[in-house]
Amino acid sequence: MSVVATEMPSTSGLGYSHSNAPEQVASSIRQDDQLEIRIEFGGGLHLLFSQKPKYTIHIPRTIPSTSQHTNVKYLIQWMKENILSEREEMFIDGDTVRPGILVLINDADWELEGELDYELQNRDEVVFISTLHGG
Amino acid sequence: MPPTPCSLCQTARALVKRPKTGQQVCKSCFFEVFETEVHNTIIEGNGLFKRGEKVAIGASGGKDSTVLAHVLSTLNQRYDYGLDLYLLSIDEGITGYRDDSLETVKQNQVEYGLPLKILSYDDLYGWTMDKIVSQVGRKNNCTFCGVFRRQALDRGAAQLGVDHIVTGHNADDIAETVLMNIMRGDIARLGRCTAVTTEGEDTIKRSKPFKYAYEKEIVMYAYFKKLTYFSTECIYSPDAYRGHARVFLKDLESIRPSAIIDIIHSGESFVLQEGVQRGMKAMQTCKRCGYISSNDLCKACALLQGLEAGLDRSALRQTQDSTTLAPDGQRTIPKYDRHATAFELSTPPKIELHATEGIERAVKAIAL
Ligand SMILES: [Zn+2]
Numbered sequence: 001m002s003v004v005a006t007e008m009p010s011t012s013g014l015g016y017s018h019s020n021a022p023e024q025v026a027s028s029i030r031q032d033d034q035l036e037i038r039i040e041f042g043g044g045l046h047l048l049f050s051q052k053p054k055y056t057i058h059i060p061r062t063i064p065s066t067s068q069h070t071n072v073k074y075l076i077q078w079m080k081e082n083i084l085s086e087r088e089e090m091f092i093d094g095d096t097v098r099p100g101i102l103v104l105i106n107d108a109d110w111e112l113e114g115e116l117d118y119e120l121q122n123r124d125e126v127v128f129i130s131t132l133h134g135g
Numbered sequence: 136m137p138p139t140p141c142s143l144c145q146t147a148r149a150l151v152k153r154p155k156t157g158q159q160v161c162k163s164c165f166f167e168v169f170e171t172e173v174h175n176t177i178i179e180g181n182g183l184f185k186r187g188e189k190v191a192i193g194a195s196g197g198k199d200s201t202v203l204a205h206v207l208s209t210l211n212q213r214y215d216y217g218l219d220l221y222l223l224s225i226d227e228g229i230t231g232y233r234d235d236s237l238e239t240v241k242q243n244q245v246e247y248g249l250p251l252k253i254l255s256y257d258d259l260y261g262w263t264m265d266k267i268v269s270q271v272g273r274k275n276n277c278t279f280c281g282v283f284r285r286q287a288l289d290r291g292a293a294q295l296g297v298d299h300i301v302t303g304h305n306a307d308d309i310a311e312t313v314l315m316n317i318m319r320g321d322i323a324r325l326g327r328c329t330a331v332t333t334e335g336e337d338t339i340k341r342s343k344p345f346k347y348a349y350e351k352e353i354v355m356y357a358y359f360k361k362l363t364y365f366s367t368e369c370i371y372s373p374d375a376y377r378g379h380a381r382v383f384l385k386d387l388e389s390i391r392p393s394a395i396i397d398i399i400h401s402g403e404s405f406v407l408q409e410g411v412q413r414g415m416k417a418m419q420t421c422k423r424c425g426y427i428s429s430n431d432l433c434k435a436c437a438l439l440q441g442l443e444a445g446l447d448r449s450a451l452r453q454t455q456d457s458t459t460l461a462p463d464g465q466r467t468i469p470k471y472d473r474h475a476t477a478f479e480l481s482t483p484p485k486i487e488l489h490a491t492e493g494i495e496r497a498v499k500a501i502a503l
């Protein structure tokens with residue numbers, strides 16, 4: 001498993017950047033039994049992930065020691081174990097995200113995609129946005 | 136799962152599930168229903184605005200006011216409201232927080248072509264929040280900030296010559312405030328907080344065009360429109376009481392999304408009995424700075440006097456029953472001159488008051 005963090009993101013309405021640095025390309029090679037997933041944070045959530053607003057990660061295609069296809073529930077657990085750097089309770093609530101965090105899968109509201117049960121596909125993009133900060 | 140078609144146009148792929156209705160809509164239908172609902176809030180009844188009105192958008196650089204600036208300038212053109220729009224920002228003087236978010240506002244200024252006015256606590260009160268916190272500590276500093284911000288917005292609006300301030304308060308914020316006012320027993324505020332427009336005798340009109348807009352939809356709108364906003368928590372913030380109310384509300388919403396609108400409706404249904412209304416204080420103007428107040432001194436002048444006297448948290452207990460002149464050598468707030476000549480002519484009526492009641496209530500509220 002590898003974690004590739006990018007530099008500062010492009011300005012994208014997610015509320016964390018004034019820079020226009022291009023996204024870096026993942027440097028490690030994905031194995032056949034892995035999925036490449038892009039993760040993006042908005043609404044200040046990147047502060048909980050070593051201040052990095054974008055990640056490209058490689059995670060197993062099936063949930064370890066099961067035959068089940070990797071879903072969003074496993075992704076959240078994987079994030080907790082591998083890239084969540086502080087204040088866990090600001091992101092996690094039980095086995096899902098804390099209420100008030102929006103999740104988009106390939107730009108669609110995850111409520112339309114099956115939420116935790118959505119089965120991740122290679123090169124899917126998952127965006128987490130906190131709505132809890134003031135306006 | 137196969138892509139769900141939009142329940143409005145039936146053709147494009149649905150990307151948003153609306154919390155208010157459960158409707159599944161595509162991106163362009165979402166923009167349309169969101170904007171149309173705000174337009175409906177604006178034209179409801181006699182309408183929020185008058186043609187030709189000068190309106191200041193209270194702009195913090197955060198998501199709500201950023202989306203409000205975008206939507207309001209869009210609707211102003213689309214429906215020809217004939218409004219003269221401004222951006223009004225308050226610089227509380229918080230290093231690493233407000234200076235960053237003001238950059239966002241400056242970006243908005245360019246994007247929407249709206250004139251921007253920034254008013255700072257430092258200019259107005261001679262104190263930045265950084266300085267206040269170093270004197271009073273991290274506890275209760277939100278009270279200073281809240282009192283100073285409210286007055287700063289009015290003063291900024293007066294300087295711009297605008298008749299009306301709009302803020303980005305959304306349905307979630309209003310539901311949260313209803314809950315807080317119930318928990319604090321603040322009946323007077325409970326009656327006011329759900330109103331889409333508040334206007335006192337001598338205060339600048341304030342409205343909340345996002346009263347019925349869910350926070351989720353505001354964030355989705357900003358995301359799909361790629362609007363740039365700032366979203367880091369205030370470094371001094373922890374208003375723990377409000378934080379709990381917010382988490383509680385989000386928990387309720389995740390079980391039943393209509394909870395937010397239901398709480399707003401509950402708040403709207405509370406009606407003050409006449410006896411209670413009569414017990415509430417008449418408004419006058421602050422004897423020192425001319426700002427609207429229910430006591431001899433407005434809260435800002437009382438707090439400032441405490442700060443100038445070198446008090447820490449106990450500055451919160453500074454009396455609002457006081458003489459016109461500040462103690463020698465202390466800074467004061469410039470005269471509030473919304474109606475510059477009117478103030479010269481009329482002396483505020485002397486009313487017998489329990490002068491410290493307001494500030495005591497504020498202290499009680501934060502002590503909880
Ligand atoms: Zn549609």
Ligand SMILES: [Zn+2]
Pocket residue numbers: 421422423424425426432433434435436437468
């Ligand atoms: Zn005053």
